[in-house]
Amino acid sequence: MGPIIPLNAVSPVWAASLSPKLASRMQFGWTISVHIIFASLSIGLAPFIIYFTWKDVRTSEQRYARLRSFWVKVFAAGFVMGTVTGIPMSFQFGTNFPQFAEVAGELIGGPLAFEAKMAFFLEAVFLGVLLYGRDRVEDRTYLISSVLVGFGAWLSGFWILIVNAWMQTPRGYEMVTRNGMEVAKLTDPFAAFLTPRMPWMYVHMMNASVISVALLVAGVSAYIVWKKPDTEAWNTALKMAVVLLIVSAPFQAVHGDAYGRHVEETQPQKFAAMEAHYETGQADLHLLAFPKSPEALTDPRAENLVTVSLPAVGSFLASGGDFDAEIIGLNEYDENPPVALVFWSFRFMVGLGFLFIGLALWGGYLMYRGRLSDNTRYLKAMIAASPLGYAALLTGWYVTEIGRQPWVIQDELRTSEAVSSTLTGTEATLTLVGFVVVYVGLVLTALYTLKWLIREELQLLGVRESSEGRWHGPLPGVSDDD
């Protein structure tokens, strides 16, 4: 039976001799990781933008105008980054995985084209109005534009996740030979678009985006409130974010638990990798797992871990009630995904999920006591937690995508068969390096942009910057921000 395979995939030793396959996978994984951050920023910010715009148009209260203008700027910068990183995504199906594009073209081409026509145009056109058209259109048109931009973001998630869900649980097609190649022919559009995975993925992903953005908004608000406690606008934003978190964080855990059962049914090999379950048979549930030795980081077998486990509860959960249910182990397969990456990524995501529930409850308690904005410890915790939603979101995707290996289309097409046969290692390595350099720059500028926006906001609020570039505030005697 196969050893624990491509852990090499993360080893820097490989860098010297990147094969087209490895370079393509790294490039795809890297570029989609950056893209997804901005895409989910748009998805998660959409409800905030619509709400602020609505309040601004309706009540003309200063605080909503201010929040709208700040977050629309963040949205706009994120949107541009989402756009420029999205276009390489759609090209890479052809440049790096042409066999995949050709085999799956009939199935994925439609949803991708609908995404462009139904969602991207909607977002791009009405964002133009939202950003530049405040004085050119009526209030109502302006408000509708904000709704359409948000709707476009959620719709684009819908179509792209149809594609990804199909790769996990492919349905609605048959294999035929065309131009000397085995390709998937669409036989049932309903089955192909609404695969069993789709509803799980859509709900979990949209909620993950909301959580991530709620944490970001909470972190930025906490920082500004910490610097200037009497700001009405940012106290409102902080409260909103915490309320959103109280709803979305527990929901994600409950939903994720059921989602895991669905994965066990549809992709048993991936589930086994998530639990590092090697021998077919009864499975324990590892509530907590710590590495006993450094070895466990690369080989998370039970004997290498210190675990807090519930015996047989793994079987119970995965089967929905049967303690003796047989869970297929990794030893049954010839080739397995890199178990350690999947196992630890899964734990990382779930661990963060529980942390977010804790933060939400703590915030709820403080709000109930009316002390949300003067508990410095809470404000600091929220500032520190602001990037963690994205960390959970990314690692969740690593579970999904790496856990599916060696398949790119589950049980139908192997990743190794999907990679371009004309691509050379040099070309692939060259572009990989190019994307790494450019996207690191891009992510850094995104962070700086956020920093500059916050600084501008603090200046508007009358908090002064000292010569060392550190903040000293709130200043006595500065009046209310409105």
Next chain:
Amino acid sequence: MMTDSLLPVDTYLVESLPEIWFGAVLFALGMYVVLDGFDFGIGILYATRTDEHERETFLSAFGPVWDANEVWLVAFGTMLLAAFPRVYSRLLADNYLVAIGVVLALVFRGLGPELREQRNDERWKRYTDYAFVGGSVFAPLLFGMLAGRWLFGEATLPVVLTGVGLVAVSVVTGAAFLAAKTEPGLASELRTYGIGATLAYLSGVIVLLGTVVLTDAGGAADTVLSLPVAAVVALSVAVGLIGSVLARRGQYRAWLASALALPTLLTILVAILLYPTIYPPTGLLVREVVVSPLALNLVTVLGFPVLLLVLWYFKFLYGVFSGPIEGEGYGG
């Protein structure tokens, strides 16, 4: 199966649906070349301005529309994938570095203006301007080269000339678009560039086609010597010259209309050179590589109404931002 009753499974909705889709894919390409073309033109002409006020004027013409224009590239790519997956795969995989070059150039072009606004610092502005101008030059150059590879295969000179031609025609439309929207002084400077680029573009097209005839690049010599190609070239020359006269007379809106006809004619030329194959160097025919009836019927029924809606969005968008440029700078 539920779809049986709704959509024919084994026959195309209409006999010529594969050809209609060939047309639809080229329509998306044409929209991209026309609309993002003038964005590229704005970016290139931006390099000729040193005055901060003028630069900001350019950026506020560019800001509200470029992103929507760029989506036509995505529409083109995904429609190609949906209808002709093999062409999409081979075109991008066979021309790997050029294709990746296009998207990286687009990254710089898109980010430049967005980032420029974020800071008031001379050096920062200079670097973001480099990104904007460099991206605006290289994106059409490389995209044109990709189109050249699509049409003519490996032949270097025709491929490069296609790239240069796309840059030139982008300058024409960019100049006309800006001239129609700015004050007369600036407009008359822009028309000089516009007329120069028109002449460069027209002679480029003629040299390109001449080279193709002489070297039979991609086996396209016969097609180039056909009547439809001659007609399109003659029309382009006529439109280009009339446009230049209109520009001289200061009739900028009319000039813009004629300028936009040039990339439209260019796309028609591409269509003629492709059909009935769809990737000439490989000899693949439209009918050979098209997806199965059910899949194509589905994207037709769901996609075409949306395409009409999209055209309405554009009418709305350009309606809102019609007339002279107001305000300054990217941030509006």
